[in-house]
Amino acid sequence: MYKLYWRERSGAFAPAAVMAELDISYEGIHVAEGGEKTTEFLALNPMAQVPLLILPDGSSMTESGAMALYLAETKPESGLAPLPGDPIRPQFLGWLSFAQVNIYETVLRYFYNDRYTSEASGAAGVRQAAAERLERLWDMTAEKIQGPFFFGARFTVLDIYLAMLSAWHIDPPALYKRLPKLGALVEATVSRPAAGKVWRDYNLDKR
Ligand SMILES: N[C@@H](CCC(=O)N[C@@H](CS)C(=O)NCC(=O)O)C(=O)O
Numbered sequence: 001m002y003k004l005y006w007r008e009r010s011g012a013f014a015p016a017a018v019m020a021e022l023d024i025s026y027e028g029i030h031v032a033e034g035g036e037k038t039t040e041f042l043a044l045n046p047m048a049q050v051p052l053l054i055l056p057d058g059s060s061m062t063e064s065g066a067m068a069l070y071l072a073e074t075k076p077e078s079g080l081a082p083l084p085g086d087p088i089r090p091q092f093l094g095w096l097s098f099a100q101v102n103i104y105e106t107v108l109r110y111f112y113n114d115r116y117t118s119e120a121s122g123a124a125g126v127r128q129a130a131a132e133r134l135e136r137l138w139d140m141t142a143e144k145i146q147g148p149f150f151f152g153a154r155f156t157v158l159d160i161y162l163a164m165l166s167a168w169h170i171d172p173p174a175l176y177k178r179l180p181k182l183g184a185l186v187e188a189t190v191s192r193p194a195a196g197k198v199w200r201d202y203n204l205d206k207r
Contacts, residue, residue: 002026003054005041007033008203011064011104012051013164016202018071018157020194022078065100068157080157088151095141095150096158103141103165106133110170131170138166142179148188155192163189167204 002019006012006028019026031041031050044060045052053067054060061067072081082089109116110130113123141162146152149159163186169175176183190196190205199205 001056003029005029005031005045005050005052005054006202007031007050008201009167010050010202011164013198013202013204014064014157014161015051015053015067015071017160017164017195017198018068018080020198021080021160021192022071022075023194024071024074063100064104065096065161068161069096072157079154082151082156088154091144092151092156092158095144096161098141099158099161099165103134103137103162106130106137107165107168110134111168134169138169138175138179138182142182145181145185147181148184150185155189159185159189160195162186163195163199164204167199172207 002024004012004015004019004026006016007030016028018024037048041052042048044054045062047062049062051064051067052060052062061070069081072078073083076083082092086092107130110127113127113130114120116126117123144150149155150162151158162182166172166175166182166186176186190199
């Protein structure tokens, strides 16, 4: 059985939603913010971040996007991850990576701004620059959304991932109003019974 270290509003939403969509059972282990710094947890996850996924064979993996992709690939018939040979695979991989390395990382820079400067007085500037960069990143992403999902009628892991990242925006309703295609993607994703339940369990419907 899989084990997922998680907490509300965290990146654990992505693997949790994929497992819910695919009816993969798992044990959730709740980690309080700043809490789980045990030697065992740190040995598995030197960044001391959530999510952390323990696989049925006892091995572990970090990185929410990789987990979501890996889990989807365990049920290839679901279509949640476009496989080799699928014409949308290059765009899917490119935009999933874009979301992880650009959008997620910029969200972290916004919230953990003091980690990104050695001068305490620079933290507010890091935060402001991150907020501005996020708007540009969302503009670029929304432009590519075919609607309602990123790849039109085809629902993939990328929709789950983008919906999660958008919920961390400083003002999601304003973001969705400015970028209606993104708002529609989120609405279509959380309207799905499985992903929608996890969305609410993770308090992503709340500010
Ligand atoms: N690249 C990692 C980022 C994970 C991450 O930053 N998780 C946040 C919660 S969303 C966290 O644990 N923050 C606590 C910390 O960094 O101390 C991933 O995608 O899994």
